[in-house]
Amino acid sequence: MQVIQSLREIVGPRYVLTDEDCARWASDWTGGYQGQPMAVLRPGDRDEVSAILRLASQHRLPVVPVSGNTGLVGGALAAESLVLSLDRMNRIRSISPDARVAIVEAGVVVAALDDAAGAHGLTFPLAFGAAGSAMIGGVLSTNAGGANVLHYGNTRDLCLGLEVVLADGRVLDLMSALHKNNSGFDLRNLMIGAEGQLGIITAAVLKLHPRPTQHATAMVAMPALDDAPDLLNALQDASGGAVVAYEFMPRSFVEGHLALIPNAREPFEAAHPVNLLVELAATRTGPLTEVLEQVLAAWLEAGKIVDAVLAQNETQRREMWARREAAAEIAFHRKPFIDTDIAVPLNRVADYLREIEPRLRDLDPDCAMLSVAHLGDGNIHYTCFPSRDDAGLKSAMRDQIDRLAIEMGGTFSAEHGVGRSKLAPMARFKDPVALDVMRSLKSTLDPLGILNPGKTLPAPD
């Protein structure tokens, strides 16, 4: 094929993969999205990315940017498309300890950046299960979240500057390291979270934060979830905003963990309906553990929490986190399943969990459910296991889960992105004017529709 030959000239023959060499990119890690790419291209620099896009525009070939391929929504599905893999563009160009800034290419692994920052007493604080394989281009394109968004914000909040190659191959240079820069429209945030629809992110200027030198971590049991937002506010006030994670696991999650993970242990002597993982962090010596103990002691005395266990050492802290981080394994172990990524205002999480269960049981009295939540963000990963593998039933259940979130002022898509898996709720629940505006921005910046087609934006009615 003439095009493949031209692509070989751009990136070098060994970096154009076809047929069975594409296997690694023919499926996502859940196996839920599968499709054979036309070819996988592994450019070595921005200019090669630009040349690929010029050629793809000329031939109107679909291009799917992929970095770590750890997404959960089918955003990197590349059937009959060119995969543009950023994995070779994996240089950390610089780390400036004074300015607390890193300049990186899109293929840098999230955990590798955090390690490199660690050598300077700094951290890149994006924390989620796949951080050991997810790459910067992907976390920027999906505006990835995770357990520490509460304190550090999501990926958007960690980015100062971007380099983006547009659909026609032009390079958009937004590589600023400034904290204030009001010079025209905010194109950086338009590109972040755009799931590769408007351009391909090739490099970024990222913020680093002082690396915490102490943590205070606890499991807390509550009789009900309703007081949990108040406890978070009390901990924030007492610690001066040092809470970095505030995670909720219901009893069903703990039971899933005990059943599935070897050597898993109960978090408390008794079983409790509400189990919170709370972590405070600080960059200085000071009474962090004492603050946590004092607040929890007062809440125990008031009867608003029923038990609390503080991690006494790093091993105990790791054990608490290991339970939380097993979420994907626990949620995906049983089939069929419906996994979701909703958010509601954080004072509505308890209401949400109370109200969704009967709605789902109305549809399927024998279904089971399990959830885990970044409670500090109101973000619930709600999983439902229907009693039979029926497409209509699954779709109706998913619709209920999304619909109740919307009714409570929430979203059907909190942190994983839209990709393929949330096209239906985008069409159903997103403000129609917002959808129209998105479609017109897409047509303006990618008039041929070659960038990651069939994702993010549902087709008009």
Place this chain on the structure above:
Amino acid sequence: MQVIQSLREIVGPRYVLTDEDCARWASDWTGGYQGQPMAVLRPGDRDEVSAILRLASQHRLPVVPVSGNTGLVGGALAAESLVLSLDRMNRIRSISPDARVAIVEAGVVVAALDDAAGAHGLTFPLAFGAAGSAMIGGVLSTNAGGANVLHYGNTRDLCLGLEVVLADGRVLDLMSALHKNNSGFDLRNLMIGAEGQLGIITAAVLKLHPRPTQHATAMVAMPALDDAPDLLNALQDASGGAVVAYEFMPRSFVEGHLALIPNAREPFEAAHPVNLLVELAATRTGPLTEVLEQVLAAWLEAGKIVDAVLAQNETQRREMWARREAAAEIAFHRKPFIDTDIAVPLNRVADYLREIEPRLRDLDPDCAMLSVAHLGDGNIHYTCFPSRDDAGLKSAMRDQIDRLAIEMGGTFSAEHGVGRSKLAPMARFKDPVALDVMRSLKSTLDPLGILNPGKTLPAPD
């Protein structure tokens, strides 16, 4: 005029002002931008805004949104245009103390929101000289900054949701109160800081923060500015990130203050070249003042600072801030002047100030200069007083000030916005691809070009 009659039907006759009734909107507060509007419209709600824009589209009439009219860059200049004043849309619709969120209309005054938040122990922490008259619509449209950006971010970082009326009158509903919401392109941030080019902001969901219950405030004298970024990092590390303001005033600023302001006092017994105003804040009791004292004592001992005075009470604290807040009076008291709003990476501020002076003296050996900086953001308001009122000289000086910022990886436009006053550096220094993309977004969302024409985007060559 038929159109004026139609506008009267939309907003009511008393809210359509013409001729001399427009005086308040015919000039900005500096007097630097003047122009007689065609009419001033004061709609009472979003639907009236929408109807105005439908009518303006139909007749292709230019519409300039104005709220507090406190801008510094001519962004609200409305000669021969319809002024759309948001001042009557001034309701705080709700404050949710648990969720720490306020829902407000565009005409709410910044300080009024902060006062209302204060009743709940919360704060809306946008702090700048004009906060008593600036309104939410304006600070969102310009992504206003100020002295506390270092800690709380700029206006963008304080906004969760928006309501925007588009050029054709459609309403874009992005009124989410969520901290995580990855459902499509980031239209919210596209509208924030767009200076009314892409739509008119009518309401917003804003973040509130816990109101500090203690402050530790000091004036610090240094022999030179070079160590100032290190002192900021030391203070942040020692206090766990409690530094909320870090402002720099050179000797020339202190002298300007002494000369101009009645009862002004020297900050120190001796005169020093580098005067820093440092403020820490906390929401809890604890050793905030002690932390500040300890760090400053260690730096005094090491000879890296030469003097320090801590505010012993609120009166002394207010006096320190009054000096800083007199900046506009001090900078604008002498004519002709060139005022600017540049930023450089914060470890380059000292270099910038060293290098800019001889460049300006090359152009005009008798010029004087004065600066004040939000040092924690690298944002310098550099003012130059040329020795003669010569348009060519002033333009050459302004170009040097901007150019050196760009050479150091900075920007010509940090926090005040582009408006009319920075069209030349936008054309000269902004990435040309970024300019092209901005122009195409403008054409897509405002195809008739009726929204705030002649600002923000320089005409193509």
